[in-house]
Amino acid sequence: MHRYLIILAGPTAVGKTSVSLHIARHFDIPVISSDSRQVYKEMMIGTARPSEEEMQGIKHYFIGNLSIKDHYNAGRYEEDVLKLLEEVYQNSEYALLAGGSGLYINAVCNGIDQFPSADLSLRKELTEVFENEGLESIRSMLKKLDPVHYDRVDLKNPKRILKALEVSIAAGKPYSSFLTKPEKKRNFTPVWIGLNREREELYERINQRVDQMMEAGLPDEAKRLYPYRDENALNTVGYKELFDYFDGETDLEEAVRLIKRNSRHYARRQLIWFNKNEKIKWFHPDEIDSIIAYVEKATAKK
Numbered sequence: 001m002h003r004y005l006i007i008l009a010g011p012t013a014v015g016k017t018s019v020s021l022h023i024a025r026h027f028d029i030p031v032i033s034s035d036s037r038q039v040y041k042e043m044m045i046g047t048a049r050p051s052e053e054e055m056q057g058i059k060h061y062f063i064g065n066l067s068i069k070d071h072y073n074a075g076r077y078e079e080d081v082l083k084l085l086e087e088v089y090q091n092s093e094y095a096l097l098a099g100g101s102g103l104y105i106n107a108v109c110n111g112i113d114q115f116p117s118a119d120l121s122l123r124k125e126l127t128e129v130f131e132n133e134g135l136e137s138i139r140s141m142l143k144k145l146d147p148v149h150y151d152r153v154d155l156k157n158p159k160r161i162l163k164a165l166e167v168s169i170a171a172g173k174p175y176s177s178f179l180t181k182p183e184k185k186r187n188f189t190p191v192w193i194g195l196n197r198e199r200e201e202l203y204e205r206i207n208q209r210v211d212q213m214m215e216a217g218l219p220d221e222a223k224r225l226y227p228y229r230d231e232n233a234l235n236t237v238g239y240k241e242l243f244d245y246f247d248g249e250t251d252l253e254e255a256v257r258l259i260k261r262n263s264r265h266y267a268r269r270q271l272i273w274f275n276k277n278e279k280i281k282w283f284h285p286d287e288i289d290s291i292i293a294y295v296e297k298a299t300a301k302k
Helices: 016-026 074-088 104-109 120-133 134-145 158-171 199-216 218-228 240-246 252-275 288-298
Strands: 004-009 032-033 092-099 190-195 281-283
Touching: 004 016, 004 104, 004 288, 016 032, 016 092, 016 288, 032 074, 074 092, 074 104, 092 104, 092 134, 104 252, 120 158, 120 288, 158 240, 190 288, 199 218, 199 252, 240 252, 281 288
Parallel strands: 004 092, 004 190, 032 092, 190 281
Antiparallel strands: none
16 A cells, blocks of 8 residues: 655644644544644643644644653654554555644654754853853854854854754764765655745734734743743743743733744744745645645545
């Protein structure tokens, strides 16, 4: 039996949940989430995690199954999903992976480079260098340790720079040397579906979602999680801005404005990532029938 992995990707707030339910119901399969934050049970409102009612009785995996104290990454996700897929394919030739975390999707489809285990003390040390000496300091460190990656990385993104530094120092060789391995062989065929809307429509949906989150109690959720703000899981839009508000660095109105702005920026970065993949067939989320027809045609027996 041939195996197909339907991949439903797209930016935040585009409408992936609704479309994934239609696909899951049509093919009688569960939804495997590829959202790197919805896995954390404490982060429900701020990650727009679907409720039991919204999931409409369809089995979902990797939704609220971990704690923010658990150290989870794309490598572990790759292993967990591949194991789960073996179970799903026992009952169906189709499986569905839906979400907006490009790194997690790529890990399942192509494999992920095996970086050294996290060194938390080194991470803390490098973070302190950044906080005390600024962005230019860690840029200079990376330029010396890995000039190849220095020329590729977003030099305005300290998180990416710190990650590369941590790996380079821990491994004793450049971060870029881990990024050259060939794609791993998979026993399924990906069928790529992308969802998008006109920019104004998408941005309005993002703004509305943030307002709904605030009304649903996001400030209270963030307040409960404030003592754990240094956990990597909470380095997330919606929480970071409210933590700054709790610290007195902004007022609530400004925090909400920043959540909306940063969510729009995140959506733009997601689209840049997915647009690099020429295999993706793009649809408006309302084109359910066309999406189903495309999957059936792409998986039809020759």
